[in-house]
Amino acid sequence: MRIAVPNKGRLHDPTLDLLDRAGLSVENVSERQLYADTVDPDITVLFARAADIPEYVADGAADLGITGYDQHCESGVENVSELLDLGYGKCRLVLAAPEEGDITDVYDLEGKTVATEFPRVARDYFADLDVSPEIVEVTGATELTPHVDMADAIIDITSTGTTLKVNRLEIVDEVLSSSVRLFARDDVRDDEKVGQVETALQSVLTAEDKRYLMLNAPRAKLDDVEDVLPGMGGPTVMDIDADEVDGEGEGAVAVHAVVDEREVFETITRLKEVGASDILVTEIERLVE
Numbered sequence: 305m306r307i308a309v310p311n312k313g314r315l316h317d318p319t320l321d322l323l324d325r326a327g328l329s330v331e332n333v334s335e336r337q338l339y340a341d342t343v344d345p346d347i348t349v350l351f352a353r354a355a356d357i358p359e360y361v362a363d364g365a366a367d368l369g370i371t372g373y374d375q376h377c378e379s380g381v382e383n384v385s386e387l388l389d390l391g392y393g394k395c396r397l398v399l400a401a402p403e404e405g406d407i408t409d410v411y412d413l414e415g416k417t418v419a420t421e422f423p424r425v426a427r428d429y430f431a432d433l434d435v436s437p438e439i440v441e442v443t444g445a446t447e448l449t450p451h452v453d454m455a456d457a458i459i460d461i462t463s464t465g466t467t468l469k470v471n472r473l474e475i476v477d478e479v480l481s482s483s484v485r486l487f488a489r490d491d492v493r494d495d496e497k498v499g500q501v502e503t504a505l506q507s508v509l510t511a512e513d514k515r516y517l518m519l520n521a522p523r524a525k526l527d528d529v530e531d532v533l534p535g536m537g538g539p540t541v542m543d544i545d546a547d548e549v550d551g552e553g554e555g556a557v558a559v560h561a562v563v564d565e566r567e568v569f570e571t572i573t574r575l576k577e578v579g580a581s582d583i584l585v586t587e588i589e590r591l592v593e
């Protein structure tokens with residue numbers, strides 16, 4: 305099975321890092337390489353431009369693809385579906401025009417010119433609104449075009465907004481919001497290997513906002529501790545031989561549980577209140593539910 309991943313650009317490193325964390329490390333990657341093996345002999349990684357990945361998957365050059373939702377929309381492929389939102393590469397495709405210019409809403413663009421690297425998305429967007437500007441396709445530096453009389457407005461990617469600002473452009477409307485997704489061709493959607501890759505990637509995402517919590521408590525306080533830790537399937541409880549934890553001669557327990565990252569602070573406060581000690585919080589690499 306082949307997974308197409310971005311060969312360069314801002315999505316390359318985080319994608320290889322995610323595969324690594326999912327237990328699918330890509331081996332011996334060097335620049336300009338087209339293929340690489342992974343630790344799984346049945347899975348090969350294919351390096352392609354982010355924009356070409358949907359097409360690679362649709363045509364069967366790869367079975368799975370990892371790229372931006374914006375690129376999926378622009379490709380127009382119909383036999384490829386999204387399996388997972390991988391959460392990084394968050395950005396927006398926006399309609400933007402020169403600050404203090406005449407274009408203040410999308411309807412001002414009737415009969416005008418819009419430059420973009422996303423002509424299909426742009427055409428669909430304007431068609432929905434029944435506005436028909438001329439679309440000029442460029443392959444980069446889109447923000448320059450309004451300043452050299454090539455276009456009245458642009459549709460381009462923004463995340464921090466810095467590039468628009470530097471080029472004295474302001475957002476007129478949002479066209480779509482994007483992040484990196486895992487895509488599969490529909491005819492392999494139900495393959496066992498595809499399911500395994502999906503589970504492995506999902507396990508990293510699930511683990512990202514969870515923490516593993518370990519603590520000791522007097523056995524007499526176990527009920528109170530368990531009330532604080534409803535957790536996933538309840539906490540794991542082990543007898544320990546620790547006199548210093550046991551204040552009441554009933555022995556002590558070690559308790560392990562998975563908690564939401566957002567709840568760690570409050571949970572620790574409450575655990576201390578009910579008599580827990582030696583509380584340890586660690587990150588989780590993967591969590592298969």
Ligand SMILES: Nc1ncnc2c1ncn2[C@@H]1O[C@H](COP(=O)(O)OP(=O)(O)OP(=O)(O)O)[C@@H](O)[C@H]1O
Nearest residue numbers: 313314315353354372374375393394395461462463
């Ligand atoms: N500023 C940004 N913030 C967040 N995500 C972004 C940003 N710019 C691009 N992306 C996401 O990354 C994808 C690829 O963009 P990137 O700039 O890495 O490659 P590219 O310019 O298309 O590739 P190439 O260098 O091969 O021309 C975009 O389609 C989008 O999903």
Ligand SMILES: O=P(O)(O)OC[C@H]1O[C@H](OP(=O)(O)OP(=O)(O)O)[C@H](O)[C@@H]1O
Nearest residue numbers: 314444445461462463464465466467468
């Ligand atoms: O809102 P911002 O944080 O400023 O990001 C927006 C910029 O990021 C992307 O370019 P990128 O940096 O990928 O360069 P590229 O044109 O070489 O692809 C995009 O094409 C914008 O120009």
Ligand SMILES: [Mg+2]
Nearest residue numbers: 313314444461
């Ligand atoms: Mg770019």
